[in-house]
Amino acid sequence: MIGGIDIVTLIAALMAASTPVLLAATGELVAEKSGVLNLGVEGMMILGAVAGFATAVTTGSPVLGFLGGAVAGALLASLFAVLTQLLLSNQTATGLALTLFGLGLSALFGKGFEGIRPPPTTKLDFGPLSEIPVLGPILFHHDWMVYLSLVLVAATWAFLKYARAGLILRAVGENHDAAHALGYRVIAVRFAALAFGGALAGLGGAYLSLVRVPQWTEGMTAGAGWIALAIVVFASWKPERVLVGAYLFGGITALQLQLQAAGYAIPVHLLSMAPYVITVLVLVILSATHRHGAPAAPAALGRSFHASS
Amino acid sequence: MSETLLRIEGLTKAYPGVVANDGVGFQIRPGEVHALLGENGAGKSTLVKMIYGLVKPDAGTMQFQGAPYTPPEPRAARAAGVAMVFQHFSLFEALSVAENVALGMENPPSMRTLSARIRDISSAYGLPLDPTRTVGDLSAGERQRVEIIRCLLQDPKLLIMDEPTSVLTPQEVEILFGTLRKLAAEGTAILYISHKLEEIRALCDGATILRGGKVVASCTPREKSARELAELMVGGEFAATDRAGRKTGAKIFEVTHLNLAPMSAFGPALKDLSFKLAAGEVLGIGGVAGNGQEELIATLSGERPSAAGTVSLHGQDISDLGPNDRRRLGLLAAPEERLGHAAVPNLSLTENAILTGTVRRPLTRNGFLNMGAAKRFAEEIIAGFDVRTPGPQVAARALSGGNLQKFVIGREVLQAPEVLVVNQPTWGVDAAAAAAIRQSLLDLAAKGAAVIVISQDLDELMEISDRFCALNEGRLSAPRPTEGLSMEEIGLMLGGAHGMQEAAV
Numbered sequence: 001m002i003g004g005i006d007i008v009t010l011i012a013a014l015m016a017a018s019t020p021v022l023l024a025a026t027g028e029l030v031a032e033k034s035g036v037l038n039l040g041v042e043g044m045m046i047l048g049a050v051a052g053f054a055t056a057v058t059t060g061s062p063v064l065g066f067l068g069g070a071v072a073g074a075l076l077a078s079l080f081a082v083l084t085q086l087l088l089s090n091q092t093a094t095g096l097a098l099t100l101f102g103l104g105l106s107a108l109f110g111k112g113f114e115g116i117r118p119p120p121t122t123k124l125d126f127g128p129l130s131e132i133p134v135l136g137p138i139l140f141h142h143d144w145m146v147y148l149s150l151v152l153v154a155a156t157w158a159f160l161k162y163a164r165a166g167l168i169l170r171a172v173g174e175n176h177d178a179a180h181a182l183g184y185r186v187i188a189v190r191f192a193a194l195a196f197g198g199a200l201a202g203l204g205g206a207y208l209s210l211v212r213v214p215q216w217t218e219g220m221t222a223g224a225g226w227i228a229l230a231i232v233v234f235a236s237w238k239p240e241r242v243l244v245g246a247y248l249f250g251g252i253t254a255l256q257l258q259l260q261a262a263g264y265a266i267p268v269h270l271l272s273m274a275p276y277v278i279t280v281l282v283l284v285i286l287s288a289t290h291r292h293g294a295p296a297a298p299a300a301l302g303r304s305f306h307a308s309s
Numbered sequence: 310m311s312e313t314l315l316r317i318e319g320l321t322k323a324y325p326g327v328v329a330n331d332g333v334g335f336q337i338r339p340g341e342v343h344a345l346l347g348e349n350g351a352g353k354s355t356l357v358k359m360i361y362g363l364v365k366p367d368a369g370t371m372q373f374q375g376a377p378y379t380p381p382e383p384r385a386a387r388a389a390g391v392a393m394v395f396q397h398f399s400l401f402e403a404l405s406v407a408e409n410v411a412l413g414m415e416n417p418p419s420m421r422t423l424s425a426r427i428r429d430i431s432s433a434y435g436l437p438l439d440p441t442r443t444v445g446d447l448s449a450g451e452r453q454r455v456e457i458i459r460c461l462l463q464d465p466k467l468l469i470m471d472e473p474t475s476v477l478t479p480q481e482v483e484i485l486f487g488t489l490r491k492l493a494a495e496g497t498a499i500l501y502i503s504h505k506l507e508e509i510r511a512l513c514d515g516a517t518i519l520r521g522g523k524v525v526a527s528c529t530p531r532e533k534s535a536r537e538l539a540e541l542m543v544g545g546e547f548a549a550t551d552r553a554g555r556k557t558g559a560k561i562f563e564v565t566h567l568n569l570a571p572m573s574a575f576g577p578a579l580k581d582l583s584f585k586l587a588a589g590e591v592l593g594i595g596g597v598a599g600n601g602q603e604e605l606i607a608t609l610s611g612e613r614p615s616a617a618g619t620v621s622l623h624g625q626d627i628s629d630l631g632p633n634d635r636r637r638l639g640l641l642a643a644p645e646e647r648l649g650h651a652a653v654p655n656l657s658l659t660e661n662a663i664l665t666g667t668v669r670r671p672l673t674r675n676g677f678l679n680m681g682a683a684k685r686f687a688e689e690i691i692a693g694f695d696v697r698t699p700g701p702q703v704a705a706r707a708l709s710g711g712n713l714q715k716f717v718i719g720r721e722v723l724q725a726p727e728v729l730v731v732n733q734p735t736w737g738v739d740a741a742a743a744a745a746i747r748q749s750l751l752d753l754a755a756k757g758a759a760v761i762v763i764s765q766d767l768d769e770l771m772e773i774s775d776r777f778c779a780l781n782e783g784r785l786s787a788p789r790p791t792e793g794l795s796m797e798e799i800g801l802m803l804g805g806a807h808g809m810q811e812a813a814v
Contacts, residue, residue, distance in 0.1 A: 164417070171401050171412050178399035181363065182413055183383035299403065 004262035010254055011138045018250025019149045020045070020204035020212065020221075024228035025235075025242045026153050027200025031077075032232055033160060034193035035173035035300035039095025040080055042225025043102020044198045045205035048073040050106040052206025053216045054113055062121040066145065066206050073202020074195045076102055081194040085187050088304045103219060113216045121145065121211050145207050150243075152200065157239040169193060173298035176305040186305050201225065227276060234283030236296035241286075249279040313372075314339045314498045315360070315467055320369030322355055328522050329355040332369070335517040335527060337467065342489065342499045344509040344530055347519035348542055348739035353502050356519070357469050360500070361393045362386040374466070387415060392460035393469040394453070402445035406455050409444055413459040431458055434488045449597055450481040457488065468492065469500045474508060478597055479767065479800040486512055504740060506535035507768065520544050543741045557775070558588035562640070562728045562759050567619040569604050577601045577783035579608065584778065584788055586728065586759040591750065592788060593774030594763045596803055598733070601783040602763050603645070606732045609761070610642030611635040622728065636668040639727030643717050645736065645763075647710060651717040654706035658698065661705050662687040662720055669724040686723070694719035695745060711738040718746050722753050729753060732763040747773050767799055779803045 024041050031038050038044075051072030056065025080098050083089045124147065126140040160166040172179045172189045180186050208224070209216050227249055235241035256271040287296075316336040322329050330352045337343045345353050358364040360371065362380030371378040373389055380386040383393075400409050407424045411417040418426070424440040431438040436454040444452060453473060460468055470489075474482045489499055489512065503509055509516060510530045518526040518541045526541045533541075562585070569579035579601050586592055596602065607613040609620065611632040620628045622638055632642070644650045652661045663672050663683045672683045687701035694715040698708055705713060714734065721729055734750065735743035751773055754760050763780070764770050770777055771791055778788040779802040786802045 164411070167404075167408055167411060171404065171408075174401040174403050175399070178401060179412075181383065181395060181399045183362075183387070184412075 004264075005255070005258050008134055008137050010251075010258055012141060013254035013257075014247060014251040015138075015142060015146050016212065016250075017254045018246045019146050020208045021224050021228050021231065021249055022153065022243065022246035023149050023204035023207065024201040024225055025231040025246055026149075026156050026239060027073075027197035027204075028228055029197075029232045029235070029237060029239060029242055030156060030160075030169070030200075031190075031193045031197035032301055033173045033237060033298055034169050034190045035176055035298050035303065035305075036081075036084065036190050036194055037091050037095065037302040038077065038080055038098070038194060038197060039092060039229065040076065040098025040102065040225075041197075041201050041228050042221055042223070043099035044073040044076045044201035045102075045208070045225045045228075046106045046219070046221045047076050047102045048202025048205030049209040049220060050110040050113070050205075050216060051202065053118055053209040054109065056118045056206075056210055057113060057116055060119050062119050062210055065118065065210055066203060069202040069206025069210075070199040071202070073205065074199040077194045077198020077201070078191070080198075081191045084304070085190050085194075088306060091302050091304070099225070107218045110216050110218060114218075116215065118210050118214050120214075143211060145203075145211065149203075149207075153239055153243050160239065170298070173300055176300045176303070180305070180307055186307070190305075201228070204228070223276065227279060230280055231283065233297075234280070234287045236287055237298065238296075245279065245283055248282060249275050252278050312338055314341075314374060315378075316372040317360075318370050318372075320356065320359060320371065321367050322352075322359060322364060323367055330359070330366070331522040333519070333522070333524055334369075335524065337498045337500060337515075339466070339498050340493050340496045341515060342493050342501055342513045344513035344516035345500060345502045345519065346506075346509065346516055346538065346542055348741065351519040351542070352522040353519055354471065355522075357393065357471060357500065357502065360386070360467075361391060361469060384415065387413075387463060390464070390466035391469065392463055392465035392467070393471070394456045394460060394473055395471055400444050400452055400455060402443070404444060405440065406438060406442055406444060406447075407440040409455055410440070410459045410462060414462060426462060427458055430461055434458075434461065434491060435484055436488060449599070450477050453477070453485070457485075461492075465497060467498045467500065469502075471502045472504065473501075474503060474505060478803050479796050480803075482508070505768070506530075506538045506740075509538070510535060518542055539740050542739075557590045558757060560585045560587050561623055562586040563621045564609075565619055565621075567608060567615055569608050569613060569615060572604055572607065572613070576604065579604050580783045582785045584785065586761065588727070588757045588759055589754050590776070591754050591760045591762060591774045593770030593777045593791065594761065594780050594785070595767055595770050595777060595799065596765070596780035598645075598765055601780050602732055604783070605780065606642055606644055606730055606763060609640070609730045610644070611640075633668050636665065636724075640730070641665070641721045641724060641726035641728070642730040643721050643732070643734070645732040647713045647717060648706060652705040652713060655704055657702050657704055658691070658696075658708075658716060659684045659687040659701040661716075662690060662701070666720060666724060690716055690719040690723055693723065694749065695742075711742040714738050715742055715746060718749060722749050725756075726753070726758055728759045728761070730761045730763070733765065734762060735764070735766065735769060743769070767796070777802075 024045055028038065028041050048069035052065045052069025055068030056062050076098065080094060083094050084091050121143045123141065123143050130136045130140040160170060168184055169189055172184060172186050176186045205221060208220060213220060231242055231245035235245050252275040256274050259266065260268060260271055313336045318334045320330055320333045333356055347353050355364060359366045362383045362385055378389065380389065407420055407427060410427055411423055417423055427438060427440040431454065436458065438451065438454050438458060444455060473485060477485065493499055501513055513530050516528055516530045517524055520542065530538060565583050567579060567582040571578045577600055608615050611630055614629050617628050618626055622640055627635055627638060648654045663678060666686055667673050670686055672679055672686060684701050690696065691698060691701060696716045697712050708716065718731065718734055734746050738746065747769065750760050750762065762770060762774060774791050776788040777791045777794060779786045781803055
């Protein structure tokens with residue numbers, strides 16, 4: 001206990017608080033690595049939140065709920081893919097529209113689900129491991145989605161670094177004309193990357209409504225999708241740094257909640273603002289000191305591809 | 310039949326408004342180095358794209374090793390044994406050499422095995438290359454090696470090379486030719502596209518000449534002179550540049566101890582540049598792009614001011630003057646990048662004429678544009694420099710590279726500059742248009758202007774400049790008279806085969 005804050009509880013809370021943003025940011029990282037800027041993360045998250053919630057409540061199974069959230073996110077991302085990749089609409093404008101569309105659509109679908117409690121998501125039983133002092137509560141007291149999110153980050157990192165498909169995805173994001181000249185299917189790769197990004201955003205949204213809150217409220221993502229986008233940029237498109245960024249954001253979110261609970265005389269508004277402000281500040285400083293002139297962004301990011309001739 | 314590797318008959322491809330290839334036919338034997346010649350827009354690129362499976366022909370047949378050959382995509386072409394080195398490098402700058410090579414292969418081995426094979430093949434063919442380096446850090450010559458090695462790893466039977474030497478130093482060209490001759494001796498056929506006729510005469514066994522999408526001649530390049538080849542390409546008398554009758558006058562332009570910080574993260578700094586220029590003189594500045602060429606033209610034109618006392622015109626210090634003030638005094642510049650730097654793509658030719666012309670020509674009145682005068686100025690450029698366009702109302706982006714280049718050069722020349730600085734005046738421009746541009750620069754010098762030509766094309770610099778110097782890693786060699794200068798001496802001035810030391814492993 002330091003100043004009325006329980007450090008062990010704080011770190012344990014941090015991992016759960018970070019999971020939605022971590023999932024969404026990892027998905028967006030893959031999409032951006034393929035050269036597409038999808039600003040609709042917020043919309044995909046909130047649609048995932050309502051779809052996951054509705055599925056879980058209807059079927060009584062949180063697993064199916066998470067699946068439903070992922071499918072909803074992927075579907076919305078596929079709409080974005082059709083618009084930007086096939087119909088060559090502007091990615092920035094389409095992404096913003098996607099966010100507004102997702103917010104509106106989720107509010108409509110969510111009307112009948114307000115004030116209901118979802119079926120609980122089970123915590124993994126690590127047996128004696130969870131009894132270890134300090135480490136037990138921090139590492140072995142979480143629901144399975146927390147561990148799955150970590151596995152997904154590691155898998156994304158390994159996929160981009162070692163897999164041939166990951167190399168092709170990076171190549172498409174780097175220079176789509178050259179990738180096309182070599183015979184790779186730029187549009188198909190981007191479709192897949194966008195769908196994956198949408199699925200992870202939907203998963204993150206479902207985690208919010210099924211575990212974090214846990215209930216459905218309109219607009220409950222409250223800007224988490226935008227934070228995910230910022231984390232991708234400041235993490236210089238590296239999965240391992242996305243993890244750092246997301247946990248930083250989650251950590252400060254958990255801390256400010258505990259500070260409020262401990263009754264510190266800091267205005268609540270300042271505290272609720274803190275996670276957003278501090279995360280962006282720290283990441284700006286990190287990216288400013290770590291980058292040595294070399295642009296970390298995929299070179300074809302945000303550029304439309306059309307195979308002429 | 311087995312003597313023919315690739316046989317093409319009646320190949321036709323039409324795009325809306327233009328027939329790019331019209332009944333094209335030729336054949337290549339194994340081990341033959343075959344040149345494909347033609348001006349810009351003659352249909353060379355379309356033809357090789359069809360052979361490589363990037364474009365589907367409308368009609369005609371191709372036979373590869375005696376069997377019908379219709380590659381639906383590059384993958385199929387590669388599987389059949391056709392490899393291609395692109396004119397504009399198809400490389401991924403953020404990825405390593407080995408990753409780039411792996412992307413061009415169907416079933417690449419593990420990265421470790423691949424790296425070892427890259428080292429083996431690159432040293433066997435005299436093209437040293439470190440597989441772990443990031444392509445973005447490599448020189449143009451080294452990047453091309455990546456492409457060639459990517460092709461060689463697939464044991465191609467036919468290697469297509471689209472203008473491979475445009476970015477290489479003479480030494481690098483020699484290394485490349487050595488590699489190509491070795492490959493040909495091993496039985497690989499090479500289809501070689503280039504504008505440089507002397508190179509084709511030195512390297513190629515046969516040539517097919519295209520004009521307007523049709524085959525107009527085939528010949529053995531060694532038996533023809535470069536001039537004859539050029540005339541076949543253009544389809545008429547080829548005007549050789551005339552540099553006679555020029556006298557240099559007093560020194561009018563001077564650069565002394567010019568230094569400039571790098572303009573971009575990987576860009577070079579200009580280090581202690583000094584030279585003098587007399588009226589009526591053409592100074593050629595050679596060197597591979599990226600060695601300070603852009604920085605140099607930016608400081609001379611006034612885009613980047615330099616320290617006081619470094620640039621002077623008629624004895625007046627103009628170091629801190631901007632482009633328009635320098636234009637008023639008679640110092641004009643035409644940068645390399647046609648679309649975006651020298652001309653605005655979405656503005657009409659008339660509007661583009663105003664952009665630089667208004668300082669020395671009365672194209673504005675009380676702050677308002679005088680569109681009538683501007684249109685007449687644009688028409689004057691179009692007529693005087695044979696710019697092929699429907700009229701001055703056409704947007705700059707609609708013009709082909711060569712035509713826009715003629716417009717950009719013409720716009721500056723017609724403003725009667727006292728000093729004109731041009732960067733890559735004939736880059737990507739076909740032979741006839743290039744000759745016209747060179748002639749206009751010589752004519753300008755004959756009228757008493759001093760001209761600075763920055764170019765990668767050494768033949769061009771030898772043809773028009775009175776003195777030559779090399780810009781290498783931001784340093785300028787002492788200018789030497791071009792008369793009697795050998796290619797070997799020039800190569801040494803350029804710093805030898807660029808990047809060889811770094812690449813050696």
